[in-house]
Amino acid sequence: MPGSSFQPAGELAGVPQIGVGVIGYGFMGRAHSLGYKRQIDAYWPPKVLPRLLAICGRNGERVRAAAQRWGYEGYYTDWRELIADPAVRIVDNCTQPFLHAEPSLAALAAGKHVLCEKPLAPTLAEARQMRDAARQSGKVHMTGLNYRFVPAIRLAYEIVQSGALGELQLFRASYLQEFRRDPTMPALSGSPEGRGRGVVGNLGAHAIDLAYHLVGDIARVSGVVVNHIARRPAAAGASELIPEKEEDTAHGLLEFANGVTGFVEATQVATGRKNQLVLEINGSRGSLRFDLERLNELQVYLLDEQDPLKMGFRDIVVTEGAHPLLKHWWPRGHVLAWENTFVGELNHLLTCVAEGRQAGPEGASFEDGYKAALVGEALRVSSREGHRVDVQSLE
Amino acid sequence: MPGSSFQPAGELAGVPQIGVGVIGYGFMGRAHSLGYKRQIDAYWPPKVLPRLLAICGRNGERVRAAAQRWGYEGYYTDWRELIADPAVRIVDNCTQPFLHAEPSLAALAAGKHVLCEKPLAPTLAEARQMRDAARQSGKVHMTGLNYRFVPAIRLAYEIVQSGALGELQLFRASYLQEFRRDPTMPALSGSPEGRGRGVVGNLGAHAIDLAYHLVGDIARVSGVVVNHIARRPAAAGASELIPEKEEDTAHGLLEFANGVTGFVEATQVATGRKNQLVLEINGSRGSLRFDLERLNELQVYLLDEQDPLKMGFRDIVVTEGAHPLLKHWWPRGHVLAWENTFVGELNHLLTCVAEGRQAGPEGASFEDGYKAALVGEALRVSSREGHRVDVQSLE
Amino acid sequence: MPGSSFQPAGELAGVPQIGVGVIGYGFMGRAHSLGYKRQIDAYWPPKVLPRLLAICGRNGERVRAAAQRWGYEGYYTDWRELIADPAVRIVDNCTQPFLHAEPSLAALAAGKHVLCEKPLAPTLAEARQMRDAARQSGKVHMTGLNYRFVPAIRLAYEIVQSGALGELQLFRASYLQEFRRDPTMPALSGSPEGRGRGVVGNLGAHAIDLAYHLVGDIARVSGVVVNHIARRPAAAGASELIPEKEEDTAHGLLEFANGVTGFVEATQVATGRKNQLVLEINGSRGSLRFDLERLNELQVYLLDEQDPLKMGFRDIVVTEGAHPLLKHWWPRGHVLAWENTFVGELNHLLTCVAEGRQAGPEGASFEDGYKAALVGEALRVSSREGHRVDVQSLE
């Protein structure tokens, strides 16, 4: 029997809740589920909270386990029903790319707010259709470009916006993984589910989005998009090798509308690189550099006429309460994880829904997801055709 | 009305649950609460789960909010009642150091398993009493030395244990913060609650514990323990300055029983250092280095007769599924946070309770917390008396 | 009067000496002169030494000072006479690019061995003429691509050659300076002497050469070559702004004959970057990374099936006596300078002359200098015409 001072906790009252349904329970389904669950961990007192209504997957047993694990009230095995559920106000599409378009379009058509993981779709045509539908919907729409919610990236954004770097001139971003380095890993093109999982959409979308977000519109690109491992097993353990169509490497030269020049690169066969997205921006009065493997740090160089002998790239440990997105976490120097970015991203989504405003410029909308797809396609076209591509020409 | 395929999630069945009561809802109370809540995030299927019975604090309103926020069934305002609650099997003491001894002793006396935050107590006498009680209790006892559960530290431990570094020779550890750099911050000694919050117990305990954990018993120390900011306001905003008795800086020379020599250092007035615990071990055949601000990395040097031209400190990004403590988290390169260490630490506690075994050597017991207190006291004695101190002499 | 044990040093006997004449006493003239002078500092006992016959410049007073400072026997004010001097066996052309072709061709025609600073010439046509003449001469010819003589680069070369990285797949190189960041710096195009001093030849040549040297032949490129500071003062202090024709920035996508893909970049307007040439190569079994600002270090990643948990980029401090090019310098860890690369480069030149062999593959010949020019021109053509350029098509 509990002691006499024991009091039941009672319900957390008076906080608006927004019904959420998540489609998919894999890598991203897990990351988003934890991002929702952790809203209350980070934000207090909470202004808005998710109500985790349902998660959806085709395998009933597995999706039930996911629902139990992550605290959903229940689960669906048919995403159409999840979308049709009137209590679901936000549909969060965490499926593989081949399933991004149809449910997202259906959700928009059903009047839901939609978060769709990147890439928006395996093809530009689908991505465009999604963008158009989102535009017309009047609903909140976001693409899962969560690196905008890395505190150091947000600080970088604020520094650029403040003009502290002067006129921007140069940009470079390399997103390097070794995830598909092993040639015995089966071909993505071996199954329908692999469609759209090539590196352009998988990693490239992040790098391209940060280029847009931090620097501005990309006007022209030249690209080289290849498979360094050109043939892979048709399936896990298969001895038959088939051509891999989902590219493992993409390089692009970028010319921005504002005159900045630079490059972007994404690969999943860079031996030794675990998850390294390095980007650098040089402006007439300063520069900045970021590395995702050290995501709590931002390197910034600022011209200082008063004290020219003490200039150098500063390694800012972006963990102060006064730094962006950090008010609600831990004391300085207590570093955050990759997974924490989803807490910020989903808080933004919930806040936008609660306040009736769109996700930009801080968050990535379907417009932004579409832009990433557009540039990705431009890289492929340029690579295939051997000439520079005007990005708008693909619109 | 939900769709026809909707199924309620149902209860997660068949997982043993262990009743937990947490005392304190501040910085550590929050970190532990999230660590318990996140067991299921990391470990799946779970072998054991905490049942979050109650949290305890003196302020009823605040502790209720904490209970609601972190999902406790209820709360207490009297820690004696929490301890007396028969459903509580683990008492987790997250109070300030001045309240570490009495509740921990009471909990042990009541037959509870106990986790107490570091430092075990403000005085060595209290710490010894706690250690002795824990020894006799037969219960699981842990000290909140969570850095043992940083994956890179666990990897370091395994490397040392494997003999890959050869015979150990040198050790150094500096734990640097700037948290108390500002001289207008009030004196810890200004209130009873500040007792035991000086740097020796606050930061030094971590560094000393890692010395024991990774290298072995410390035989002799010489110390310099000081306050670089010798006088501080009596209270926040007060103009009166009083002497600060809780030290802000401690340096020590260490002589280990196995012949290793080195030093340990902790300070909270190192301008610019956010939360930097750097440690290095040199052995006859290799070395390793760790930095808490980059807690996903471990630097390792290994002699290689075959390939002497390619030797260098390797920067291991400790995020592979095969790395220790990482099986249950994210794909490689998706870095973890400081807060994730508590998930590992509390999983260890729950597992030990479930399996009926003690916390060592992976986890820090009250024996280990006591050793940290012993060396801390030895540093103070050496500093005061001006001579080397045999650590055992203070037993 | 000196003591009785005093003995005059006497002449260093029995070492073959090769007569050297250097044209130009500016930045490179100084670097080369010290490189010759320091042969004896590094190599002992010397197998061959330079005889510093003459240095040449148009301003008699200044060139005499240079001759006195650097220990030349005399000086010329007409490079034609220096070339005609029968004692001069090596003509070292350290002039500005606009003066590279004519004296180098004349020297080859006169039967001299020739070292010409990079870029070989301001135009591809001139560079080709120089390459052809060198080919036919039978003399030793080198281009001043001294980074091949950074010990860490030589180690990188040896690692690549050994096959330790497996099949090469990816390459990236960024050469970033801020040297021309200041828009009040006068236009290079404002004077004839500025011709060929744009970033493609100035910095790009180094990066392109290392791509060839370490990876292999470049088959196709796409380029963006621009001036971020499009107009500059016509002369120092002038208020009139003229268009700058010598580009400050060049970006290129590279497709190598062996299938490697990647990029190269060079700019002199990257605020905060002093002299940072970062390059990275990824192969199927390993990777390496180099940064010129830390030229004593090489980062290498090697797959290790035996010990997969300890893999990481190793930071090799390339200063061991057993490391390439280091036998003759200092004990390990006593780091070398940028200027030391010239000692190695000129030793190679002198040795090739003494032994009657060509400069490759360790040193950069006129063939190599021409290749750098060819790719540079291909970048410009691609940038202008907007399509990918087959490098051989410009031959």
Place this chain on the structure above:
Amino acid sequence: MPGSSFQPAGELAGVPQIGVGVIGYGFMGRAHSLGYKRQIDAYWPPKVLPRLLAICGRNGERVRAAAQRWGYEGYYTDWRELIADPAVRIVDNCTQPFLHAEPSLAALAAGKHVLCEKPLAPTLAEARQMRDAARQSGKVHMTGLNYRFVPAIRLAYEIVQSGALGELQLFRASYLQEFRRDPTMPALSGSPEGRGRGVVGNLGAHAIDLAYHLVGDIARVSGVVVNHIARRPAAAGASELIPEKEEDTAHGLLEFANGVTGFVEATQVATGRKNQLVLEINGSRGSLRFDLERLNELQVYLLDEQDPLKMGFRDIVVTEGAHPLLKHWWPRGHVLAWENTFVGELNHLLTCVAEGRQAGPEGASFEDGYKAALVGEALRVSSREGHRVDVQSLE
């Protein structure tokens, strides 16, 4: 026959020359010889130049080779005669420590200016005698503590002097090498020439000197001085092991007269550390950090009330012409070597002699060399006797 425009270089006229005699032609003899030779490389027009009169060594053949190699007019085999040579105004003692005292004292007695390599002597008594003699001599006296002439260290000195770090509070320095890691290396104590070559004088002197130079007088120390490799072969290749008396490791706690606390450490058995002297100073308003393996860089943290979100350790690439000691070297980013420090050090010596002033505070005098010896001895005494040592008590 040379061309008609050929002019002989002629003599460099009008530059005062100071006769130099160097004793010893080993590691330091070489470093100093090149430092003298390179005066003209760095400083132009030169205000003063060394006249390299003679080098001295016991082995006539070898010392003649050294004289030829480094451009001395002649050589001695008896250091007494070198000192007696009236043309020699500066005696530069580059012998092993066991030979530091006698020739240095003789040179001072003979009215010479003296540079003696560190450590000043194997024993404190000898060092004191040298310090006293130097004081009384009225001549310029320097100890070979060349790291004061690393540009980044000089910049650190200027930053500290400027008050930019506020009140200094903490100091730490670790000088780590692996030079004596191999236990088959013969004992230094096996031969008389090894006397004084233990790590306290060899490396510790540098670290202690920088503590004095940058922070101030050291009042009290506690020390642990040991041999991790306690027994070594009596001679190279010998199977007999003898106790090594020249310590391989020293650790010390430091209490400075101005209240700064910290530690110093030196070891030659730190596996993997090539030549890493890391030091850090924390003050009330800023901090700095230096690493000798990256000697062209200085890390500086400065509080900035205006812009608190952009504070971080800046990595200053100390290679600008406006940075201290760099006016005469290369353009920014063209990094210098360890050996360049001797050029600066010897220029300081020559300038002091020419201008009739003492070496401090920029250069290390015999006073400074003595202080390093004093603290080194205090560390040993503390280690042996087990108590804190008041440095002045050993005076």
